[in-house]
Structure formats: structure tokens, C-alpha cells
Amino acid sequence: MARGLLYSLLLLLMVIWGFNVSAIKILVMHFPPVFIQGVRVFLAGLLVLVILMMLRSFKKISRRNLIGIFVAAIFGVLGHHLCLAMGLTTTTGSNAGLILGLVPLFTSIFAMIFLKEVLTVFKSVGILVALCGVYFVILNGSGPLSGFSIGDLFIFGAVITQAISFVLIKKLTSNLDSRQMTGIMLIFGSLMMIGLSYWLDPIETFTFNQPLYVWLVLLASAIFATGLGHMLYNYAIQQLGAGSTAIFINLTPFFSLLGSAMFLGETIVVEQLVGFVLIVIGVVLGTGMLEDILRNRHRRKIAQSLDV
Structure with a gap:
């Protein structure tokens, strides 16, 4: 695939992922939150596995790797999507989208802790700036849920669990196909989640009598945002590298804000925009992204000077 086309598809994917926060908000308003998240993720995992089988890319997995995938699924699928479902029942889509923008930053923090990556001055400043951005988002939000809410705490839980899973995935993918691992994780x-929903979701809230657009939102979220979306993102990491691909993630909070205004009718206030800017700056610094850009630019200058 040409780089230009891949960049365009990544940009489209960030739009989809940003709007997907609004999609999940709509789903948890019409269905039992934990159950519908389980169904949505199951459909996505089924799609990934079917595609892999059609491409004949499904390979035998060792018992040790299966255990690793299961543990990653507990954090990255069960923990993340459970917290996301519970959080979106009591917080705004705009707050959720902005807080979820912290995932790359916390992934970097956990990589420093568990993978012994170096904590630099840039990363330290980035962490502080991003936390300031979260302050603006949570304590100065819009609407009746402005200020800190239990929903915001659940969204933080979604950030933490997904970041932990990314660190686990980084270890697992050294000897395992990331697409196959993603599909199995989603199924596990x-x-x-569906099993847990029997204890967490009130049964009387479930009904099949929903508007057509709600079912379309469910299918679109499962197929495009979670199933095909994660396959494309993993492919982009393989083709462009993790650093270049991660830059696009910074666009998702913006599209989450836009989606919340367009589809949920939420009012976006100045404090949230300030929080968005601070979070993006914090992520760029805290993940080492800026250092990588400056380092690569320096290497290119040295290479050009040697060619002259």
C-alpha cells in the first residue's frame, strides 16, 4: 500500500475512533452498558478472525502465548471496555474523549516502569502538562456533569487498563502475529464481559425494540472502529513504525469533541479546548515523540552533510 493512501486511511481512522466515543455513548443509553459492549467487541473479534482465516493468516499458538493473550484481554478488553461502558453512563462524551487521549502517555509511563524505558526531562514535563490538561477537562467541564464525576474516574480506569495491555502486547508481539492476537483478545x-453483564446490568433495561439507527451504530462501531480499525492500525505500525503511527492518535480527542457536539448535542466550552491543547502537548512530550522527531531530523542533517 502506498504511503499516501495509508496516511489518508489513518486520518480517516482517527475520525472514526473519535466519533466512536459518541457511538458508545448512544449504545449505553439504549442497552445495558456492559452487555452491549461485550456484544460489540465480540462482533469485532469475530470479524477479525474471519478475515484472517480468509487470508489464511491464522497460525497455531502455543499455550504460553494463549495465557499471555488471555491476561492482555483481561486488561485491554474486559477492563478497558467495562470501564468505558460504566463511565459513559455518567459522564459526557466530550470529557470521555479528551481523557482517553491520555492512553499513549500512560502507555509510555508504564513502559518506563515495567520495560525500564528512560524517563527524560521532556517526558517529565509532558506528564505534568498533560495532567494540567486533565484538570481543565474534569474540573471545568460543560453541562450538568461539570466537575469531577464517578464517570470520569471510570474513564481513567479505561485509560490505565488499556495502557497496561499495550505494554503486555508489546512483549507478546515479539513472537506473535499482532492481528491474530487482536482477534483472539477481542473474543476472550x-x-x-457478556458473562459479567448478568451480574452488573439490570435485566429489565434490555429490549430489542430500538430505533434502526441504534442497530446501525452498533454494527458500524463493531466493524469499522474496533474490528477493521485495529487491523489497519496494526498494519500501519508494521509499515510506518510505531512512532510515526502514534502521532495520528493525537487527533482522536479533537474528533471526540466534534462528535460529541454533532451527535450528542453537547456544548464544548473554552476550558475543554484548553485541556485538549495541553493534553496533546503533554502526550507529544511525554511519549518521547518530540525527541524522536528531533533525533531523526539531526540524523538526516548528519547524513546530508556526509553526502556533500
């Missing part, structure tokens, strides 16, 4: 985690 979704089945656990």
Missing part, C-alpha cells in the same frame, strides 16, 4: 474479553 468480550465473552468475559
Whole structure:
């Protein structure tokens, strides 16, 4: 695939992922939150596995790797999507989208802790700036849920669990196909979530009598945002590298804000925009992204000077 086309598809994917926060908000308003998240993720995992089988890319997995995938699924699928479902029942889509923008930053923090990556001055400043951005988002939000809410705490839980899973995935993908691992993780985690929903979701809230657009939102979220979206993102990491691909993630909070205004009718206030800017700056610094850009630019200058 040409780089230009891949960049365009990544940009489109960030739009989809940003709007997907609004999609999940709509789903948890019409269905039992944990159950519908489980169904949505299960459909996505099923799609990934079917595509891999059609491409004949499904390979045998060792018992040790299966255990690793199961543990990653507990954090990255069960934990992340459970917290996301519970959080979106009591917080705004705009707050959720902005807080979720912290995932790359916390992934970097956990990589420093568990993978012994170096904590630099840039990263330290980035962490502080991003936390200031979160302050603006949570304590100065819009609407009746302005200020800190239990929903915001659940969204933080979604950030933490997904960041932990990314660190686990980084270790697992050294000897495992990331697409196959993603599909199995989605199936494992979704089945656990559906089982857990029998204890967490009130049964009387479930009904099949929903407007057509709600079912379309469910299918679109499962197919495009979670199933095909994660496959494309993993492919982009393989083709462009993790650093270049991660830059696009910074666009998702903006599209989350836009989606919340367009589809949920939420009012976006200045404090949230300030928080968005601070979070993006914090992520760029805290993940080492800026250092990588400056380092690569320096290497290119040295290479050009040697060619002259």
C-alpha cells in the first residue's frame, strides 16, 4: 500500500475512533452498558478472525502465548471496555474523549516502569502538562456533569487498563502475529464481559425494540472502529513504525469533541479546548515523540552533510 493512501486511511481512522466515543455513548443509553459492549467487541473479534482465516493468516499458538493473550484481554478488553461502558453512563462524551487521549502517555509511563524505558526531562514535563490538561477537562467541564464525576474516574480506569495491555502486547508481539492476537483478545474479553453483564446490568433495561439507527451504530462501531480499525492500525505500525503511527492518535480527542457536539448535542466550552491543547502537548512530550522527531531530523542533517 502506498504511503499516501495509508496516511489518508489513518486520518480517516482517527475520525472514526473519535466519533466512536459518541457511538458508545448512544449504545449505553439504549442497552445495558456492559452487555452491549461485550456484544460489540465480540462482533469485532469475530470479524477479525474471519478475515484472517480468509487470508489464511491464522497460525497455531502455543499455550504460553494463549495465557499471555488471555491476561492482555483481561486488561485491554474486559477492563478497558467495562470501564468505558460504566463511565459513559455518567459522564459526557466530550470529557470521555479528551481523557482517553491520555492512553499513549500512560502507555509510555508504564513502559518506563515495567520495560525500564528512560524517563527524560521532556517526558517529565509532558506528564505534568498533560495532567494540567486533565484538570481543565474534569474540573471545568460543560453541562450538568461539570466537575469531577464517578464517570470520569471510570474513564481513567479505561485509560490505565488499556495502557497496561499495550505494554503486555508489546512483549507478546515479539513472537506473535499482532492481528491474530487482536482477534483472539477481542473474543476472550468480550465473552468475559457478556458473562459479567448478568451480574452488573439490570435485566429489565434490555429490549430489542430500538430505533434502526441504534442497530446501525452498533454494527458500524463493531466493524469499522474496533474490528477493521485495529487491523489497519496494526498494519500501519508494521509499515510506518510505531512512532510515526502514534502521532495520528493525537487527533482522536479533537474528533471526540466534534462528535460529541454533532451527535450528542453537547456544548464544548473554552476550558475543554484548553485541556485538549495541553493534553496533546503533554502526550507529544511525554511519549518521547518530540525527541524522536528531533533525533531523526539531526540524523538526516548528519547524513546530508556526509553526502556533500
